[in-house]
Amino acid sequence: MRKQMILVLAGLLSLVLAACGGQAQQAPTTAPAQPATTAPEQPTAAPPASPAPTAAPAATSAPAGGTPAQPAAGGLIERILARGTLICGVNNNPLPGFSSVDAAGVRAGFDVDFCRAIAAALFDDPNKVEYRPLSAQERFTALQTGEIDVLIRNSTWTLGRDGNLGLDWAPTTFYDGQGMMVRKDSGINTLEDMNGATICVQTGTTTELNLADQFRARGLTFTPVVFPDGDATRAAYDAGQCDGFTTDKSGLVSSLTLLSNPADHKILEVTMSKEPLGPAVKQGDPQWFDAVRWIVFATFQAEEYGITSKNVDEFLKSDVPEIRRFLGIEGDLAKGIGLPNDFAVRIIRHVGNYAEIYDRNLGPNTPFNLPRGLNALYTNGGLLYSPPFR
């Protein structure tokens, strides 16, 4: 009997460990260079056009492509730099447009590009990322245990997660809402038509909670079919085992392309929730949290200034003070967040500004062709707004 107890314990322990370990061994490779990005690496410390070399503050004079200003001793930034790669938690099942692996084994997508932007800011090399594929259920544990540095896996920022899970959310990179997909021939047009329906949903998500709330609020009943894994959820819906399939609208648009017959399905008008998706970090390292925040802001700000990966070199010659500060030619603003002064340049050069990231993955030339909607700059009626870089 004692043996049995030990067996139970060992079994549970290994399951728990497996849950934390995710599929670490599956894709520990840093992705090879993405063809889309433009300029090759350059030493960036001293921008060519700066008349007075105030640009390089004492600490950035470290070796080219090298150590940033002042990462707090023992902080996560220091550890990431010492390790030489950023560990970024991403989707484990393909979510085309956000994170998926192509036939050549290159991981790409909207979320992935933000992992690359962080690596670019830290290392001046967007490829120094180790991706950890995580299911919805595993993701927060991986972050809490420090197995990943940052989680960029279409994760919704909520009060409960922010507070009770010991996490912190960087600015939202994608404003989304939950939607519902049904078969066209089902005659369903609104949620009210779905009383008594069976609905496929993924566990460990805000989705499963919103679904219950929305149906309860409308006095409707439903049977949930709940999977831990995105692929299984979609496959069950595809096979007709569910009448509806619900997740973030972006996820629905993306999943639609993976169904056996996309033309048979439609996404209902209704938006069931607010789903602000953005990078999350573990609570307790303010400098790292700040760094991730400002890396995201830099992509917004670059779009606002119209700086792209193509024209960034022209802008380096600019003598507009705002732009010179943003690009790190003047001042030593980034010191406080432990990043090199030219981190914005590194991000723009290697990954691009927000518009470039968006268009590359979700824009008109992709199968998704998602309108920017709320994800436009505030100047265009959207919600993207960066605090000033000064």
Added chain:
Amino acid sequence: MAAGSPPLPSGKVTIPFYRDTRIIAIIVQIVFAIAVAALLWYLYSNMMNGLRQANLLPTFAFLSVPSGFPIAESVIPYDPSMTYGRAFVVGILNTVRVAGIGIILATILGLILGIARLSDNWLLRNVALVYVEIVRNVPLLLQLIFWFSLTRLFPRIQESIDVGGLLFLHNRGVTLAWPQAANDFDVWMVWVYGGIVVGIVYYVVRRIQFARRDRPGVALPQALLIAFGIALIGFFTTYFAYGSWPVSLSIPELQRFNFVGGITVTNSFAALLVGLVIYTAVFIGEIVRSGILAVSKGQREAARALGLTPGQTMRLVILPQALRVIIPPLTSQYLNLTKNSSLAVAVAYPDLFYVANTINNQTGQAVPVILMLMASYLSVSLLTSLFMNWYNRRIQLVER
């Protein structure tokens, strides 16, 4: 130390304590205990530190907070407005449900398999052999996914395969007509309880008689027959007295999305149950086979010589003896089945492990949830062991 030995003539030779094995043994044990305690303390404080930093100090307060998440199937009423504690209980009951039914079916199938493996019939013997070799060499998880995928091949619910209007097969499971309490159900229940009481009284009285006479006898079948008979009489009496049957058949009816009425066994439950039963039955079959082979050949020959038929030989002579060898390893298989049911998540069946993971994910309370999870599996396993050990002692040879 030298207490037992006679006093030595000249000067007492005392062994220094550090060479006295008994003292050394005690010291070593104390040091070891301190080291283990220190290690545990270190791990504990390390964990608490980390959790404090992350603002995740363990608490069980979440148990009384509404869970907000739906669970696909439940033995007791449940909806998302109920608490996390309730959700956890739903998980336990779902695990017990699949494990309980699984153990019964796996035992029956295993018994058949074990006997078939020893059959004189070439075909039967070899079919059983092939079954055993295939099933025990494929990982259980793969088999579960296989059964689950198989359910996709059934038609959509609107085009269900209709078996006599009473049973419907579709890709969400099996829906079948099911008895349902009607108006006069309570009246009939009085008869049923009455039957049970009379049956028990009869059984106890007979056993006492047997004990007085010190002779073995059989009382259980008669007792069951009496209880059943009374219930049956009540069934018809109720009908004649009130004009309607106390139990009616609820016939499933296809509504817009799902069947209403009858009961539906979900494809998740079915896939998990079938997977666990088929897998565990193989191991039980091998245990049964070895148990039968452990009964000496002379027993069989003697039974046959006394004129017992092969069936009687098996039932009355071989199996009762084989059981003594079979029970202990069988217990392990029962525990394995219960623990293996934690793979349920792969087929979307909301068992304990699955529900606990969701709770953990929503509340961030990993430590309390995992402690509860371990305690639950441990309790279920220990209860199974206790029962099986009791049964094992009961059937052991009573030496006279």
